[in-house]
Amino acid sequence: MPSEADLLTPLRRYWGYSSFRPLQERIVRSLLAGHDTCVVMPTGGGKSLCYQLPAVISKRTTVVISPLIALMQDQAAQLAQMGIPAAVLNSSVSAEEQMSVMRQAREGAFRLLYLSPERLQRADTVGWLQQVPISFFAIDEAHCISEWGHEFRPEYRQLKSLRGKFPDRPIAAFTASATQHVRHDILTQLELRNPDKYIASFHRPNLRYLVRECNSVQHTALLVTALSHYDEGNVIVYSPTINKVEETVDLLGDRGITAVGYHAKMDSTVRRQNQERWMSDEVRLLVGTIAFGLGINKATVRAVIHLALPKSVEQFYQEAGRAGRDGNPADCILLWRKQDAGLLGYFANKILDPAERDRAWQRYHTIRAFAESAICRHRQICTHFGETPKWTSCEGCDVCGASPEWLSATSFPTAARQKSAGASISGGKVFPSPPSVSNPELREYLREWRRITAREQQAPAFVVLHDSSLDEICRLQPRSITDLLSITGIGERKANMYGKSILATLEKYREGARAATPTAKQTAPALETLQLLAEGKTFEDIARIRGRQISTVINAAAGLVEKGALEFRPEWIDRNKLAVIEAACTRLGQERLERLKTLKDMLPPEITYDEIRLVVAKWRREASKTNTTISA
Numbered sequence: 001m002p003s004e005a006d007l008l009t010p011l012r013r014y015w016g017y018s019s020f021r022p023l024q025e026r027i028v029r030s031l032l033a034g035h036d037t038c039v040v041m042p043t044g045g046g047k048s049l050c051y052q053l054p055a056v057i058s059k060r061t062t063v064v065i066s067p068l069i070a071l072m073q074d075q076a077a078q079l080a081q082m083g084i085p086a087a088v089l090n091s092s093v094s095a096e097e098q099m100s101v102m103r104q105a106r107e108g109a110f111r112l113l114y115l116s117p118e119r120l121q122r123a124d125t126v127g128w129l130q131q132v133p134i135s136f137f138a139i140d141e142a143h144c145i146s147e148w149g150h151e152f153r154p155e156y157r158q159l160k161s162l163r164g165k166f167p168d169r170p171i172a173a174f175t176a177s178a179t180q181h182v183r184h185d186i187l188t189q190l191e192l193r194n195p196d197k198y199i200a201s202f203h204r205p206n207l208r209y210l211v212r213e214c215n216s217v218q219h220t221a222l223l224v225t226a227l228s229h230y231d232e233g234n235v236i237v238y239s240p241t242i243n244k245v246e247e248t249v250d251l252l253g254d255r256g257i258t259a260v261g262y263h264a265k266m267d268s269t270v271r272r273q274n275q276e277r278w279m280s281d282e283v284r285l286l287v288g289t290i291a292f293g294l295g296i297n298k299a300t301v302r303a304v305i306h307l308a309l310p311k312s313v314e315q316f317y318q319e320a321g322r323a324g325r326d327g328n329p330a331d332c333i334l335l336w337r338k339q340d341a342g343l344l345g346y347f348a349n350k351i352l353d354p355a356e357r358d359r360a361w362q363r364y365h366t367i368r369a370f371a372e373s374a375i376c377r378h379r380q381i382c383t384h385f386g387e388t389p390k391w392t393s394c395e396g397c398d399v400c401g402a403s404p405e406w407l408s409a410t411s412f413p414t415a416a417r418q419k420s421a422g423a424s425i426s427g428g429k430v431f432p433s434p435p436s437v438s439n440p441e442l443r444e445y446l447r448e449w450r451r452i453t454a455r456e457q458q459a460p461a462f463v464v465l466h467d468s469s470l471d472e473i474c475r476l477q478p479r480s481i482t483d484l485l486s487i488t489g490i491g492e493r494k495a496n497m498y499g500k501s502i503l504a505t506l507e508k509y510r511e512g513a514r515a516a517t518p519t520a521k522q523t524a525p526a527l528e529t530l531q532l533l534a535e536g537k538t539f540e541d542i543a544r545i546r547g548r549q550i551s552t553v554i555n556a557a558a559g560l561v562e563k564g565a566l567e568f569r570p571e572w573i574d575r576n577k578l579a580v581i582e583a584a585c586t587r588l589g590q591e592r593l594e595r596l597k598t599l600k601d602m603l604p605p606e607i608t609y610d611e612i613r614l615v616v617a618k619w620r621r622e623a624s625k626t627n628t629t630i631s632a
Helices: 004-015 024-032 047-058 069-082 095-106 123-129 154-165 180-189 216-227 242-254 268-279 313-320 338-349 354-372 377-384 440-457 467-476 492-510 525-534 539-546 550-563 575-588 596-602 609-631
Strands: 037-040 061-065 086-089 112-115 134-139 171-175 196-199 207-213 234-238 260-262 285-288 301-306 330-336 423-426 429-432
Touching: 004 024, 004 047, 004 492, 024 037, 024 047, 024 196, 037 180, 047 061, 047 112, 047 134, 047 171, 069 086, 069 112, 069 492, 086 095, 095 123, 154 180, 171 180, 207 354, 207 377, 216 242, 216 301, 216 330, 242 260, 242 285, 242 525, 242 550, 260 268, 268 285, 301 313, 313 354, 313 377, 330 338, 338 354, 354 377, 440 467, 440 492, 525 539, 525 550, 539 550, 550 609, 575 596, 575 609, 596 609
Parallel strands: 037 171, 037 196, 061 112, 061 134, 086 112, 134 171, 207 330, 234 285, 234 301, 260 285, 301 330
Antiparallel strands: 423 429
8 A cells, every 4th residue: 555655745746735635545545445435525525636646646547437528628627737647538529539539548648537427328438448447437426326316317327337347447436415315326326345435524614504585575685785795705696597597697787796697508608708707706706507516616605695495405515515615614595485496396396207206306395494494504414414413503504593684684775885894793603704815916916817827728717726726825925936836736737837927927016016907897787788679679689699598688678667767668569468468467466466477377378478577567567657646
C-alpha cells in the first residue's frame, strides 16, 4: 500500500491540497487496494477526488460513468488544466475524434476516461473497452440505478452487466443522496463484492433550513425581500417550470435585480453562457429548473431558494446542498404554495407504471410532511437517510428558532432595501453571516482577470481557478511562484500556466489598476415587451427576440393588462372565445379565479391557458375599475 507521502505528494502537485477531507484518504486506499466500494458523501464533500487520485497513482485507466455530457466535459477540462490526461467519449465528440480517443485509450494514454451509461450499452464499446488497461470503474450519481431513487434512469440499470463482462475489475459507486433502500439497491444491482462502505454524515451544520408556506402575493414579496439580504456570494433560485424560470427572471429584472435563467428548452449556447456568467460572478443570481446544478463546483453560494416543493427530500437535500460548500454559513429556503404542490401530484399521476407512480406519491407525501412538520429540519433530513442524530434540536432551522426577522415578518416591503446586521436573530438564536471579504476591490479585479483568462482559454471560469483559491490569493497577495504554490487549489501545473499572469495582475492592482466599470443596466423586461408590442410585434416575434417561451410573453402581457399599463387588444383572441371566457369569469367571481384550472375545467377544451390568462387579466382590470368607481 502507498505511504502517506505517496498520497500527499500527488495531492499537492496536481490539486494543490495539503491534506484530505474526512473519509477521502480511506476511500482512496480502498480503491488502490482493488476493493469494490460504495461512497455516500454530501454535495461538496469531494467525491470526484476519491476516484481521480487513485487513477493518477495507478498508472492505468479509470473509467468514469457519468450521466451528463456537460459534467463529463467540465471534469475532463479541469483534469487537463492540472496536467492529468483525461478524455470524454459521447455523442458530442466528432467521429474522427472518437476514433482517436479509442485508439489512445487502448494504448493506455488516459488516466481517466468518461463515458455515458448509454455509450456503455453498445456492444462495440464493450469489445473495445476489454482492450483498454482498466484500473476500476467509477459510477457517478449511482442513485440513478435504483427504481427507488429520485432520479432513476433506466439506462443506468444496464450497468449491472459490468460485473459479468469485467469480472476482475473493481467497481466503485458514488452518490450524494441515497436512502438506505437505495443504497442496498445500488449494492445489489452492481453486484458489488464485499464492498467497503463509506457513508458520511448527512448533517450540514453550516446550512440553515428555512421553510415557509405562503400565498401568491407573499411568494413574490418574500423572494424579493430574501434576495436583498445576500450581498456577498451567489444565489440559486430553483423554479418548478420553464415558464416560471423566465417569469421570475423578468419579474426580478423589473425590480432592478439582475438574474440569468437556465432550463432545458433554452438554446444550448445561451444556456452555457448564462451558467458561465454566473460561475464567473458576472451575474450573482441564477434562476433555473432542476436541469441546473449537477456537478456545479461553486464554493460561495450563500443561498439556495426553492419556489415550490421539490419532488422528494433527496432532491431538496441535493439542490440545497449546493449552498455553503466553502463551509461558511448559508441559507436553504423553501417558499411553497399549496397550488404548486398540486403540480407534483399532476406529474405523479402522469406516470404509467403503477409501481413507479406509487413511489412518486410516497416521495410527495414525505416532502410534504417535511415542509409542514414541526420537527427539526436537520433531524428530519438525517433520519430520512437512515442516520440517527443524538440531538433533537439543531438551532439551525426555522423550527428550532433560527428564522431571520425578514422571514417572520407579516408584511414584506420591497421598495426600501432592508439590510441585515451581520447576523440573523430570532428566538435567541444567532446564525452568523459568512466572513466579509477584506479587499472587495482586489477580489473583483482578480475575478475580472479570471473571466478574461477563461474566455481566452474557452474554458469555464472555475476550471481556470476555483473561488476559494481566488479568495486566498486576495487575502495573502503572493509575490512569487513559491508563494502561489502555498495557495490551496494551485498545483504545479496551474502555477506554471497562470503564475506569472496572476503575479502581474496583483502588481497592476498595487499600481492602481481596478476592474472595469460594469456596463449600464439593460431595459427592464416589462418595458422592453411594451416597446416591442408598440412596434407591432406579435407574441411570437417577442418570444424570439427576447429568447422566451410564448407563454412567458403572454403571461407578461396579461400582467401589464391587469395593471393598466397595456390595453387589451381584440386581435389577441377570437371574439367568440372572448365572450365565453368572460361569461365564465363572471360566473366564478373574483375570489374563485385564483386558480386558472378551475376556469379551464369549465371551458371548452380548445380554449388554451394562454387565452384564459389574457381574458382574465382584462376582466380583472375592468372589475377593479368598476369597484373603484362605486367606492368613489
